[in-house]
Structure formats: C-alpha cells, structure tokens
Amino acid sequence: MDIEIPADLGFRATLDRTLVHRSAVSEVFVTDLRPVSDTEVVAAAQLPLNHGYFSDHARTPAVFDVLLVLEAGRQAAIAGTHSHMGARADTQMIVDRFAIDTDPAALVCGDRPGELVIDNRFTVVRRRRDRVRAGRVEQVFRVDGVRAGTHTMDVLFLSSGEYEAVRHAQLGGPAPRTSDQTSGPADVAPGAVGRTNPLNVVLGGLGTRDGAFTAQVRPRWDNPSLFDHSYDHLPAAVLTEAARQLVLAAPVPGAPGGPGDRRVTGVRADFTGFAELTSPVVASTPADGPATGERHVRFEQGGVRIADTTLTVTDTSRLATEGTPR
Structure with missing residues (x-):
C-alpha cells in the first residue's frame, strides 16, 4: 500500500x-x-x-x-x-x-x-x-x-x-463496570514484567502448572491509560498488555542478553468472547517457550477460551549500539 x-x-x-x-x-x-x-x-x-x-x-x-x-x-x-x-x-x-x-x-x-x-x-x-x-x-x-x-x-x-x-x-442482567471495581494487593513486582511503575502491572499469581506458565489478569482499575473510560469488560488493550507481561516474565534460561534486552515487537490477536468482570481471567503460555521468536498466549475464563494471541519477542540488545536517535 x-x-x-x-x-x-x-x-x-x-x-x-x-x-x-x-x-x-x-x-x-x-x-x-x-x-x-x-x-x-x-x-x-x-x-x-x-x-x-x-x-x-x-x-x-x-x-x-x-x-x-x-x-x-x-x-x-x-x-x-x-x-x-x-x-x-x-x-x-x-x-x-x-x-x-x-x-x-x-x-x-x-x-x-x-x-x-x-x-x-x-x-x-x-x-x-x-x-x-x-x-x-x-x-x-x-x-x-x-x-x-x-x-x-x-x-x-x-x-x-x-x-x-x-x-x-x-x-442475564446489567453488566458490572470497571469504574466500580476495587484493586487488590499486588503480588507481582513491576520489574518481573518489564515495568517500573506498579500502576502498570496487570498480572497476579504468576506460576507454572501442567507445563504452562500462567497468571491471572489483575489490572489496576485506576490506571488512567488502560481505563481512560469505564468498560463493562476487560478491553483488548488490557489483554494484549497481559500477554506481553506474561511472555516477558516467563522463565527462559540462557536468554540472549538477559531479559532486559527482549521486547515484544509484534502481536497477533483473535478475540472469541468478552473478558467479563465477574470471574478470573487466566492467561497461559507454554513453559518451555523460546526466549525470542513467537510465543503463544491463551486467555480462558471459566475454562472457556476467550482469546488467543501470538507475540513476536525480539532480542534488541543491538539497538544500544546500532540505534540511531532522531
């Protein structure tokens, strides 16, 4: 084009x-x-x-x-x-x-x-x-x-x-709103998901189970960017951020340049249902996924798939020497 x-x-x-x-x-x-x-x-x-x-x-x-x-x-x-x-x-x-x-x-x-x-x-x-x-x-x-x-x-x-x-x-009735939700105590440090501000952490309960690295989607409801206005579900932007944080937090022994040099540079997402506010949304990615390349993240709620994402993780350590600021 x-x-x-x-x-x-x-x-x-x-x-x-x-x-x-x-x-x-x-x-x-x-x-x-x-x-x-x-x-x-x-x-x-x-x-x-x-x-x-x-x-x-x-x-x-x-x-x-x-x-x-x-x-x-x-x-x-x-x-x-x-x-x-x-x-x-x-x-x-x-x-x-x-x-x-x-x-x-x-x-x-x-x-x-x-x-x-x-x-x-x-x-x-x-x-x-x-x-x-x-x-x-x-x-x-x-x-x-x-x-x-x-x-x-x-x-x-x-x-x-x-x-x-x-x-x-x-x-079966009026939908709850994100503006009515209350954030619980965080149990994930910002640095574990590539962030510095706790306000931007959207995951909780990180862990490995049955060959998958999983977490619950737990955003801060007072995040003014993710919740610029009130929603009756978790919007696509929150799920996309959750997928990114999950793949960056996933253990990858021997990752090139260390976890700080890996960035998500591409995303494919397919949404098959609303992420409701009425029960936990669980994100999972294979525990043995690669350090770079494509990483798949699935979202489920009540055991039902509501979204699939594939993220491209890139080793960007070369940008420190090759990047040309404008």
Whole structure:
C-alpha cells in the first residue's frame, strides 16, 4: 500500500477526543486525518517521549512502544471509520482480530516526539441495509519518513442499543463496570514484567502448572491509560498488555542478553468472547517457550477460551549500539 502523503499533513494539535473514543485529551495521539481516495485515508499522530503507561519500560535505549503505535493506529482507524465509512456517532466498535508488526530500529526515540504517519485502507466486509456491520482497516506506519511497521484490524459494528441488548442477554442482567471495581494487593513486582511503575502491572499469581506458565489478569482499575473510560469488560488493550507481561516474565534460561534486552515487537490477536468482570481471567503460555521468536498466549475464563494471541519477542540488545536517535 503506497498512499501519497499530503504535504501539509499536520502535527500541531490533536483531533477532538470524541472522534477517537477517548475521555482524556492527554490520551489522544492522532493530530490530522485526510481522505485521499474513496477507500484511503492518511493520518498523522505524535508519539510522546514521556507517557505514564507507554514509556514505562526498564530498557535502554528508549523505543516507542509497539502498543503505543497500536493505539495510534486504533485511534486513526476509529476516526477514519466515522469520517470515511459513515459510522454513526453511537457506533460501538468491537475488535474481532488484529495483527501488528513493527521494526524497533525505526522506533528508537530521539530528543523530540515521533511524527507517525499512518496510511489507512478501509474495506467494508459486511453491510446490512444502510449500516456497515463489519469492516477491516490495513495500515502502514512511518516514523519521521521511515517505514516502521504494519497493522490490520477486523472490527464488528453495533449501535449502542444493539450492544446493550447483546450484553444484557449474555449476562442475564446489567453488566458490572470497571469504574466500580476495587484493586487488590499486588503480588507481582513491576520489574518481573518489564515495568517500573506498579500502576502498570496487570498480572497476579504468576506460576507454572501442567507445563504452562500462567497468571491471572489483575489490572489496576485506576490506571488512567488502560481505563481512560469505564468498560463493562476487560478491553483488548488490557489483554494484549497481559500477554506481553506474561511472555516477558516467563522463565527462559540462557536468554540472549538477559531479559532486559527482549521486547515484544509484534502481536497477533483473535478475540472469541468478552473478558467479563465477574470471574478470573487466566492467561497461559507454554513453559518451555523460546526466549525470542513467537510465543503463544491463551486467555480462558471459566475454562472457556476467550482469546488467543501470538507475540513476536525480539532480542534488541543491538539497538544500544546500532540505534540511531532522531
């Protein structure tokens, strides 16, 4: 996908937060959105050098987080869906699956925020009467002119009323909210999962059982990035972070360069059910998985699979000498 970039694409101010389904202006990264054809949109986003969640990693050199790039891509896709695919303001967008792959060398931080350009190509997968019911976006990422990765995402669309009806039927009543939850005491040190701030730890009960390394998904409900607004389930971003933390915490004897030199640079995820707030969600990965390469993480709730993820773990120790800050 090679989309011509408008010469005056802007990075001066963020879009209206409601266009990207965020509550806090500080959590908005997209700064411009330009349609260039019937199916293509170019977006701009600024990647911050210092963010309480996305920058909280105990590794050097600093690299723009793969999940920050994913979030910028998600925001561009949402805004483009509203502006370019005719999605109504009350549309609920449910992630069905996504795949992102990044080049960490292109994401090494410099002394100024990164300027991310996102090429978006939208496809209507299913339409019923006058409404889009399912769609796909394909994205190419460039940071300061350098290709940095790709992303595809398949999304289902429901009106707010349809969504509420589906959730009520699934749960047999009103759904609990993340804003009503209370965090329990943490039992995982931030350093064990590649973090420095306890607020960003989303796992508890790490351990090995029946050939698998497992943990419960236990986020801090007061994390302002993961829970920018209230949800009636654990969102995809929380499960993705849980998968990353699990593979980084998994014992890997003889890992090249030590655990601090391993980063997740790609994710494939397939969601088959909602991660409800009513019972524990358990994440597991094979205990004998490799130090680098692909690592599979499965999520189950009540013994039922609700999501599968495959993460690409990369030894980035070479970035300390080869990375070229902008």
